[in-house]
Amino acid sequence: MSMFSHLEFDNHEKVIFVNDKSSGLKAIIAVHNTNLGPSLGGCRMWPYESDDAALTDVLRLSRGMTYKSAIAGLPLGGGKCVIIGDHRKDKHPELLRALGRAIESLSGAYITAEDSGTSVADMVTISECTQYVSGVMADSEHGGDPSPSTAYGVFVGLKSAVNYKFKRDNLKGLKVAVQGVGNVGFHLCKYLKAEGAELIVTDIFPANVERAVSELGATAVAPDEIYSVEADVFAPCAMGGIINAETLHKLTAKVIAGAANNQLSRPEISQILLANNVLYAPDYVINAGGIIDIAYQRSGEGKEALKCHIELIGSTLTSIFERSDSTGYSTEVVANQIAQERFEKSAD
Ligand code: NAD
Secondary structure (H helix, E strand, O other), X not given: OOOOOOOOOOOOOEEEEEEEOOOOEEEEEEEEEOOOOOEEEEEEEEOOOOHHHHHHHHHHHHHHHHHHHHXXXXXXXXXXXXXXXXXXXXXXXXXXXXXXXXXXXXXOOEEXXXXXXXXXXXXXXXXXXXXXXXXXXXXXXXXXXXXXXXXXXXXXXXXXXHHHHHOOOOOOOOEEEEEOOOHHHHHHHHHHHHOOOEEEEEOOOHHHHHHHHHHHOOEXXXXXXXXXXXXXXXEEOOOOOOXXXXXXXXXXXXXXXXXXXXXXXXXXXXXXXXXXXXXXXXXXXXXXXXHHHHHHXXXXXXXXXXXXXXXXXXXXXXXXXXXXXXXXXXXXXXXXXXXXXXXXXXXX
């Protein structure tokens, strides 16, 4: 396993390998960049097939967090932690406390939060041993769950994309195809419905589809029909990699604006979308409401300030769309450029 020549290594400031014999903890913490502030990023627990797979994940994800926080205008850098193990079998309080001690030893360079395989309750356990944990505020608006804020940010971003593409400032009668009506997707549907949008939804979990149909009057389609259904906007809110060679030519929507992480199967797809006249709201820009919420839970600022910050996602996206139009670079490339300008400039 190489480190400095690793494909995903991108001048990370610190990579810490944690091995706690008594609890069985094996974890890697990566701090990508702290030019804008302490690094913040979730702690993922996953039974990685190899140590290298865990290292690859933590290097890639921590870098992504630097870009996400920078574009969201947060005074934070990018970091991530991965615990190697199965969260259903291997997770126990002593292991989490050992991780807490390791995080504390970094003196604030890395702040953790929940992610796949960890929960708000786990963060509370970790916080017994470190002050550098976010997303544990039981008295926050949603008890620590950032999904409603993510949904609100996607809603604001979707409206700004619709305004840019279709030159209209309301969603009345607009057809929005939502893939995945779980935590974020369902909340998003509620906002869309309130503004008069027509909802077309799908999910592999029938109860979630039923909830959207009965509570919001959505039209349900089968999972593989969501791309080709006639729609103005496609809102992916399930899993990544869904915009790919197979689905690209099926899409009828001229705007893609949704919460899912890593929506494009390959970076080059963003340029193809541009050529196809499809306006793509880069995923890590439009879904930043959650990280903004987590940052505000830590700073203790009020709900109004949080809402105002999330609403900036709309104007950030408009700047990205404008620069993409004037330069011919895809919206994804432009978002990366703006994020880089922010976190590299602050190092001067
Ligand atoms: P969730 O698990 O609550 O909801 C996802 C839904 O998608 C589920 O109902 C699931 O059944 C459905 N689904 C899975 N595979 C599907 C498929 N092939 N076709 C249709 N539906 C499918 O997750 P969530 O918290 O709502 O997050 C949704 C997406 O947004 C994820 O990609 C997540 O990484 C991303 N995201 C979430 C947050 C957050 O705050 N929760 C923040 C940023 C990004």
